[in-house]
Amino acid sequence: MEALLVPSLAKIDRIIQETPDVRTYRLKFKDDSISEKFSWQPGQFVEFSLLGSGECTFCISSSATRKGYFDCSIKRAGVVTADIHTDLEEGDDVGIRGPYGNWFPLDDIKGKNLLFVGGGIGLAPLRSLIQYCIDNRGDYKDFTILYGARTSADLCYKEEIEEWKKNTSIKVVLTIDKPEETWKDNVGVVPKILEEVVKPEIANTKVITCGPPIMIKYTLQSLDRLGFAPKDVITTLEMKMQCGLGKCGRCNIGSTYICKDGPVFTYEQLKALPDEF
Amino acid sequence: MSFSTFVTDKDGLQKLYEAIISKHETYAPVEKFGKYDYKKVSSLKECDPDSPIAMTMSVKPLFFPRASKIMKYEATSAGTSIHETGQDQLSGPRVILGVKHCDARGLQVLEAVNKWDYIDSDFLNRRANTVIFSKRCDKADTQCFCTSLDYDLENLDALDVAVVSGPGGKVYLQARTEKGENFLKENLGKESAAGSQQALDEMKKQYEAFAASFRLKMDYKDVNEKMSKRFDSTAYEEATRNCVSCNTCAFICPTCHCFKISDEKIKDTGVRYKSYDSCNNVYFTLEAGGHNPRPAKYRRWRQRSMHKFVYYKERFGVNLCVGCGHCAISCPVNISIFEVVNHVAAAPMEV
Ligand SMILES: Cc1cc2nc3c(=O)[nH]c(=O)nc-3n(C[C@H](O)[C@H](O)[C@H](O)COP(=O)(O)OP(=O)(O)OC[C@H]3O[C@@H](n4cnc5c(N)ncnc54)[C@H](O)[C@@H]3O)c2cc1C
Ligand code: SF4
Ligand code: SF4
Numbered sequence: 370m371e372a373l374l375v376p377s378l379a380k381i382d383r384i385i386q387e388t389p390d391v392r393t394y395r396l397k398f399k400d401d402s403i404s405e406k407f408s409w410q411p412g413q414f415v416e417f418s419l420l421g422s423g424e425c426t427f428c429i430s431s432s433a434t435r436k437g438y439f440d441c442s443i444k445r446a447g448v449v450t451a452d453i454h455t456d457l458e459e460g461d462d463v464g465i466r467g468p469y470g471n472w473f474p475l476d477d478i479k480g481k482n483l484l485f486v487g488g489g490i491g492l493a494p495l496r497s498l499i500q501y502c503i504d505n506r507g508d509y510k511d512f513t514i515l516y517g518a519r520t521s522a523d524l525c526y527k528e529e530i531e532e533w534k535k536n537t538s539i540k541v542v543l544t545i546d547k548p549e550e551t552w553k554d555n556v557g558v559v560p561k562i563l564e565e566v567v568k569p570e571i572a573n574t575k576v577i578t579c580g581p582p583i584m585i586k587y588t589l590q591s592l593d594r595l596g597f598a599p600k601d602v603i604t605t606l607e608m609k610m611q612c613g614l615g616k617c618g619r620c621n622i623g624s625t626y627i628c629k630d631g632p633v634f635t636y637e638q639l640k641a642l643p644d645e646f
Numbered sequence: 647m648s649f650s651t652f653v654t655d656k657d658g659l660q661k662l663y664e665a666i667i668s669k670h671e672t673y674a675p676v677e678k679f680g681k682y683d684y685k686k687v688s689s690l691k692e693c694d695p696d697s698p699i700a701m702t703m704s705v706k707p708l709f710f711p712r713a714s715k716i717m718k719y720e721a722t723s724a725g726t727s728i729h730e731t732g733q734d735q736l737s738g739p740r741v742i743l744g745v746k747h748c749d750a751r752g753l754q755v756l757e758a759v760n761k762w763d764y765i766d767s768d769f770l771n772r773r774a775n776t777v778i779f780s781k782r783c784d785k786a787d788t789q790c791f792c793t794s795l796d797y798d799l800e801n802l803d804a805l806d807v808a809v810v811s812g813p814g815g816k817v818y819l820q821a822r823t824e825k826g827e828n829f830l831k832e833n834l835g836k837e838s839a840a841g842s843q844q845a846l847d848e849m850k851k852q853y854e855a856f857a858a859s860f861r862l863k864m865d866y867k868d869v870n871e872k873m874s875k876r877f878d879s880t881a882y883e884e885a886t887r888n889c890v891s892c893n894t895c896a897f898i899c900p901t902c903h904c905f906k907i908s909d910e911k912i913k914d915t916g917v918r919y920k921s922y923d924s925c926n927n928v929y930f931t932l933e934a935g936g937h938n939p940r941p942a943k944y945r946r947w948r949q950r951s952m953h954k955f956v957y958y959k960e961r962f963g964v965n966l967c968v969g970c971g972h973c974a975i976s977c978p979v980n981i982s983i984f985e986v987v988n989h990v991a992a993a994p995m996e997v
C-alpha cells in the first residue's frame with residue numbers, strides 16, 4: 370500500500386558542522402542500483418526521513434556533476450530537524466524519497482552573467498547550482514556570489530567559499546550583519562551590500578536568490594530599484610510540504626503545486642500567485 | 647450509451663444482492679443511530695441498499711482509507727530495515743451496493759489528482775477492482791445540492807450499475823461501464839434490449855420530482871466566477887466566524903484528499919502512516935520557526951472554498967465539490983459550504 374511514499378535507505382557518509390545550527394549530511398544510497406538511477410538537477414529536493422521521528426523536505430545542496438554522493442544541509446528548526454541533529458551519526462541510515470520538484474531554468478541562464486544572492490541556510494539550494502555552473506563554467510559570463518549571514522559563525526560552507534574565492538573567474542562578496550573584531554569583509558545586510566558594494570550589471574544578468582523571508586523581501590525590493598526585470602530574478606519557495614509529489618495538498622497556493630510546479634519560480638511568477646506564502 | 651440494461655423485479659434484485667453478498671466482498675449502507683455509513687456486510691438483513699436519503703459518511707474511505715500504513719520499519723543499533731506493507735489483497739472484485747450518486751461522483755472527481763504526474767496506483771486499483779451499484783436518493787436531504795453541480799443524468803459514468811425502479815415493481819439494472827456490463831452478464835444472464843430506453847425514460851421522469859425536492863439550488867459557474875474576483879472579501883470572515891477548526895467537514899467529504907504522513911515508533915520498530923488532514927487545521931501550513939501563511943480561520947476557510955469551487959477546476963477541469971451536503975450535516979456549528987460560497991459570491995466587490 371501507498372507505494373509512492375516508501376523511501377529508500379541511504380547511509381550518512383559524512384557530517385559537516387557548518388554553523389552552530391546547520392549540518393551538512395553527505396549521503397549515499399545503500400543499494401547501488403538506486404544510486405545509479407538517482408539523478409537530480411540543481412534546485413530539486415528530497416523527502417528525508419529519520420525513521421521514528423518523521424520526514425522533512427530538504428533541497429539537495431550539492432550538484433549531480435559531483436558524482437557518488439549527494440548533500441543535504443540541515444538547519445535545526447523544529448522537532449524532526451532537532452532529532453536529526455541529536456540522533457544521527459556518521460554511518461547511520463536515513464530514508465530518502467525523490468528527487469522532486471522543478472529546477473533552476475538551466476537553459477535560460479546559459480550565456481548570461483550570473484548573480485547569486487544568498488542568506489544563511491538559503492545558500493543550500495544555490496550551492497547546488499553554483500557547483501553545477503562552476504563545473505560548466507564556460508557556459509556563463511560574469512559569475513558573482515553575494516552571501517551574508519547574521520554573524521561570521523553563521524556562514525555555511527566556509528571551506529568551499531575559500532575555494533570559490535581562489536577561483537579567479539568568480540567574484541565572491543561576503544557580509545555579516547554587525548561588525549566583529551576579526552572580520553575583514555563587508556558589514557551590513559544583504560540588500561544594502563547588493564546596492565552599495567556589488568552594484569551589479571543589469572543587462573544580460575540573471576539573479577538567483579534564496580534566504581530567510583525578510584532578506585528575500587528586501588532583496589527583491591533592491592533588485593526592483595536597481596532595475597532588474599522580475600523575469601530575470603529566480604528564487605526558490607519554501608511552503609510546508611508532506612508528500613512532495615502533488616497529492617497531499619499541503620503546499621498548494623491557489624491552483625499551483627509548489628512541490629511540482631516549484632519550488633523554483635521567477636519573481637514574475639511569484640507575483641501572479643495569491644499572497645499566501 | 648452503448649451498455650446494456652437488464653430488467654428484473656424487486657424479488658430478482660433481492661436475490662441478486664444476496665448472491666453478490668455471498669460471493670463477493672460487499673459493502674452497503676448500514677444505519678446506526680440514525681447515521682448511514684458504507685460498511686462491510688455478510689447478509690442483506692444487515693444493510694439497506696435502498697436507503698432513501700443521503701449518507702452521513704461518504705464512500706471515500708474504501709478507496710482512500712482514513713489511515714493507512716505506508717510501511718513498517720526496524721531501526722536498531724544493528725541497522726535499519728524497511729518493510730513495505732505490500733499491495734492490497736484483492737480477491738476478485740469488491741462490490742458496493744446502494745452508493746449515492748454524489749458519493750460515486752466524488753470518486754470520479756478524485757481520479758484527476760490521483761492520476762496526474764505521479765500516479766497513485768493504490769487508489770486507481772481499488773477503483774478498478776470495485777463494482778459500484780448506485781441508487782439515487784428518493785429525495786433531497788436538507789443540505790443537499792448535488793443537482794446544481796454538473797449533475798448529468800445521462801452521462802453518469804461514475805457508477806458501474808445504475809439501479810432504477812420502474813412501474814409495477816419493475817427494476818432496471820443499467821450498466822454504465824464495461825465493468826458493470828460484464829458483472830451483470832456474469833450474474834444475471836439475459837439482458838433486455840428495450841430496457842435501456844425504458845430505464846432512461848423512467849430516470850428522466852423521476853428526476854423532475856427529485857429535482858423539485860431540493861431546498862438548495864445555485865448557479866455554480868456564476869458563483870465560481872464571482873469567487874475568483876472576491877479573494878480579499880471580508881465575507882469569508884463573516885461566514886466562518888463560528889468554525890472551531892475541528893476538520894470534521896474535510897474528514898467526511900467525498901472529495902477532500904489532503905493527508906499527512908506521521909511516524910509511530912515504539913522501541914525499535916515503527917510504522918509510518920498516511921492519514922487524513924485538513925486545510926482547516928491551524929497546523930496545516932505552520933512552518934518550523936512559526937511562520938504561517940494561513941494563520942487566521944477565515945483564510946483557511948477561503949482555501950477550502952476556493953479549492954472546492956475554483957482551484958481544482960482551474961487545474962483539473964472539474965469542480966471539486968459535488969454538493970453532497972455531508973459537511974454541513976455533520977458540522978458541530980452548522981457551517982454550510984453552500985452558504986459560505988454563496989455569501990462570498992453575493993458580497994460587494996470592494997473590500
Ligand atoms: C523545497 C524546500 C526545500 C527546503 N530545503 C531546506 C534545506 O536545504 N535545509 C533546511 O534546513 N531546511 C530546508 N527546508 C525547510 C525544512 O523543510 C524545514 O525546516 C523542516 O521541515 C522543519 O522540520 P521540523 O520537523 O524540524 O519542524 P516542525 O515545525 O516540527 O515541523 C513538523 C513537520 O512540518 C513540516 N515542515 C515544517 N516546516 C516546514 C518548512 N519550512 N518547509 C517544509 N516543511 C516544513 C515537515 O514535514 C516537518 O517534519 C526546505 C523546505 C522546502 C519546502
Ligand atoms: S466541520 Fe464545521 S467547525 Fe469543523 S472545521 Fe468544518 S466548518 Fe469548522
Ligand atoms: S464540500 Fe461538503 S458538500 Fe461539497 S463535496 Fe465536500 S462534503 Fe459534499
Ligand code: FES
Pocket residue numbers: 609610611612613614615616617618619620621626627628629
Ligand atoms: S507537498 Fe504534497 S501536494 Fe505538494
